[in-house]
Amino acid sequence: MGQLFLNKVRKSFGHFEVIKGVNLEVNDGEFVVFVGPSGCGKSTLLRMIAGLDDTTDGDLVIDGERVNDKPPVERGIAMVFQSYALYPHMSVFENIAFPLRVEKLPEETIRQKVGAVAKILQLEQRLQQRPGMLSGGQRQRVAIGRAIVREPKIFLFDEPLSNLDAALRADMRIELTKLHRDLQATMIYVTHDQIEAMTMADRIVVLNAGNIAQVGAPLELYHKPQNTFVAGFIGNPK
Ligand code: ADP
Ligand code: MG
Numbered sequence: 001m002g003q004l005f006l007n008k009v010r011k012s013f014g015h016f017e018v019i020k021g022v023n024l025e026v027n028d029g030e031f032v033v034f035v036g037p038s039g040c041g042k043s044t045l046l047r048m049i050a051g052l053d054d055t056t057d058g059d060l061v062i063d064g065e066r067v068n069d070k071p072p073v074e075r076g077i078a079m080v081f082q083s084y085a086l087y088p089h090m091s092v093f094e095n096i097a098f099p100l101r102v103e104k105l106p107e108e109t110i111r112q113k114v115g116a117v118a119k120i121l122q123l124e125q126r127l128q129q130r131p132g133m134l135s136g137g138q139r140q141r142v143a144i145g146r147a148i149v150r151e152p153k154i155f156l157f158d159e160p161l162s163n164l165d166a167a168l169r170a171d172m173r174i175e176l177t178k179l180h181r182d183l184q185a186t187m188i189y190v191t192h193d194q195i196e197a198m199t200m201a202d203r204i205v206v207l208n209a210g211n212i213a214q215v216g217a218p219l220e221l222y223h224k225p226q227n228t229f230v231a232g233f234i235g236n237p238k
Contacts, residue, residue: 001063002076002153002186003028004049009058011044011210018044020210021058026188031180033197034190035233036207042190045207046156049188050079062154078147079156086131086142092118093127096145103150117145120182121175137168141175148183157189161196169193173200194234198222206230 004026011019019041026032034042047053049060051072060068067075086095093114094101100110118124121141131139140160147155157176161169177200180187191197197204198218206213206221206229214221214230225231 001028003063004154004186004188005059005061006049007059007061009045009048009060010056011041011048011053012056017056018210019048019056022210022212024205024212024215026186029184029186031177031187031189031200031202033201033204034188034207035192035194035197035204036213037233038192040207041210042207043158046079046158046188046190049154050077050156051075052079076153077156078150078152078154079158080144080147080160081158086139086146088131091128091130092123092134092142092145095131095142096123096149098146099150113149113151114145117149120148120179121145135168136164137172140164140172144176144179148179153185155185155187157187159190159192161191162193169196176200197234204234206233 006022006024009019009022010017022045034045036042044053048055051067051070055068059066062075087098090098096114096117097110100113114127118127121144123138123141123145126134126138131142134142144160161172164172173196189196189200201218203215204218204221205215208229214226216224218234221230221234225234
């Protein structure tokens with residue numbers, strides 16, 4: 001299960017309200033993409049869902065349980081950032097194994113889980129290397145591996161591909177779509193790349209200054225934007 005429900009979620013920093021009462025339901029196994037201009041609140045929303053930021057008001061509900069006061073590690077969520085910090089002195093194996101070592105799982109279980117993740121991400125031949133030996137795309141896959149090894153119900157991606165060049169981004173788009181199909185997990189993916197949003201999303205959420213401007217399937221938003229803001233962002237330019 002990985003169903004997420006946001007009810008009137010708000011966030012203020014001091015007197016500055018950044019998220020202004022967001023309502024959203026994300027279904028189990030859905031791939032939802034958040035788009036919107038820089039500063040509209042995409043990262044803040046993800047950070048609240050992950051538990052890295054408190055909510056100022058409203059409810060965050062995962063699989064029927066209100067999780068606002070639950071610590072991040074108990075929410076069944078993994079977050080992958082744009083600037084993936086790998087441990088340079090550790091092998092790929094140890095980088096992926098790290099969250100399991102923190103949980104003190106037995107060595108055999110760790111080997112099994114890291115092996116399975118390496119297979120999914122095609123890193124089996126790289127497990128003994130250090131991150132410095134890898135390409136940008138491979139490093140990003142190690143970061144994803146570290147996120148999926150704990151088998152979260154919900155994945156949050158905050159512009160994970162924006163540091164990669166265009167060709168690699170295209171490859172990673174395909175890989176992430178495949179990963180979504182393999183894991184059948186719920187994924188929320190932030191990007192400002194329209195192509196990523198259009199090709200990867202089951203549904204797109206367009207954010208504008210802390211409010212949802214529109215939610216819908218890619219083609220629905222493309223052909224029937226509800227306002228000029230959405231039209232300007234992903235609408236049909238004609
Ligand atoms: P996005 O990810 O869509 O670019 P953010 O969620 O990072 O936007 O930021 C939304 C707004 O909240 C911005 O105006 C940003 O300056 C502000 N903001 C984000 N984090 C903080 C913080 N810790 N303190 C004060 N303001 C913040
Ligand atoms: Mg951001």
